[in-house]
Amino acid sequence: MTVLAALIRRDIRIAVRVGGGALIGVLFFLTVVVLMPFAVGPDLALLTRLGPAILWLGALLASLLTLDRLFMADHEDGSLDLIVMSRTPLELACATKALAHWIAAGLPLIGATPVLGLLLNLDTRSTAAVALTLLAGTPALTFTGMIGAALAVTLHRGGLLLAVLVLPLSIPVLIFGVAASQAAIAGQSFGAPFSILCAVSLVSFVIGPFAAAACLRHGLD
């Protein structure tokens, strides 16, 4: 346990340090959301209607942006080899790294949501709904994205390939995240889509670490 706690502390510390890139995600999120009114026009009613979708899309892209550093930085300085060789199960180490990445890069996105909700003319209830669904859904994005990050590091190709591989896998999260937010805003049944969103997150906790560990174990040599 202490090993995993140390791993979390280390990853978070690196992420918030200069050159870590945790805050770049938030900045990107802000920029994407600010760009939207220029594309669809400054119509506040329309922005209110599209708000949850815009926030979700922004969060999806922002979490994807920082994902390729998840294993790549450790691979470059050699610490990934130590993690693979250590006695801690690699699956647990992968899950821990993803958790640390989510705390460093995912939580700030949720923190920024109320501010961005103001820009999109969302009321308190809608903003709270979007923030809650993001809280339940972004871990799934990180944990499925981790598979892509592990593939990218074993193939020495990051960036674009990762986006192409991961985006189709994130469709269920997007569907149920936006559906749950819309349902909460419209006052429809919020429970069904939200519980499925949580279920998708839980499934990704199981699949993600095992697939990523399999990639790393077979791919690094």
Next chain:
Amino acid sequence: MTLIDLANPSKFLSLTARVLPWLAAATAIVLAIGLYQSAAAPDDYQQGATVKIMFIHVPNAWLSMLVWGVMSLAALGTLVWRHPLADVAAKAAAPIGAAFTFLALVTGALWGRPMWGTYWEWDARLTSVLILFLMYLGLIALWRAVEDPSRAARAGAVLTLVGAINLPIIKFSVDWWNTLHQPASVMRLGGPTLDRAFLVPLLVMAAAFSLLFVTLLLAAMRNEILRRRLRSLQMMQARAFSSEVDTGSHEGNAPKPKFGAA
């Protein structure tokens, strides 16, 4: 003759060399029967002659999913049993599956134009087939991004298995999403009960397309094996050449060319 005996690529090549002509002939015959029966099938009372697109469209759609299943089995073969031909099969199957999926989409669009009045509808089935197509393309991109085949094979195998788990989830979520947005806007062909006049040609065509898939897969696997042999021969030749250059002219500071993916 078990699966393990085929692990030797030379045995596989000699076996497929004998089998392939027969398979190709069988495919041609069954396809000819299927096409004749499709052409002879009666017109639908509602859809007219356009219903005949179904005989091409539906087998393509079935095959698009079947090929991913075959690739998943091959991925298990790569990761669990380390069968040397499994990754060859997975690599060869991906473009074939993508082609079947693409044809299913195109014929669906051509069928949709006269029936629904639009080429594309964000219907649940269409959407999930489109996502399947995107995943095929991602997998092909993965295969093409890496030079070393064995490294690409293991990465592709993991992605294939993750896709096999995810595709039902995506299918389910797209169904859910679709019913939420626009309930039952799409006209469906008279339910699950299909008339015998349509069912028999459809099944024959499905058999023909399955045979076509097996034929194409075996042929593509042969090509892939030969391509890999060629690649290793070229690398051996280049290595021999470079060592010759190194010993011939004593330019010790010239950087040695590096072979294979680092």
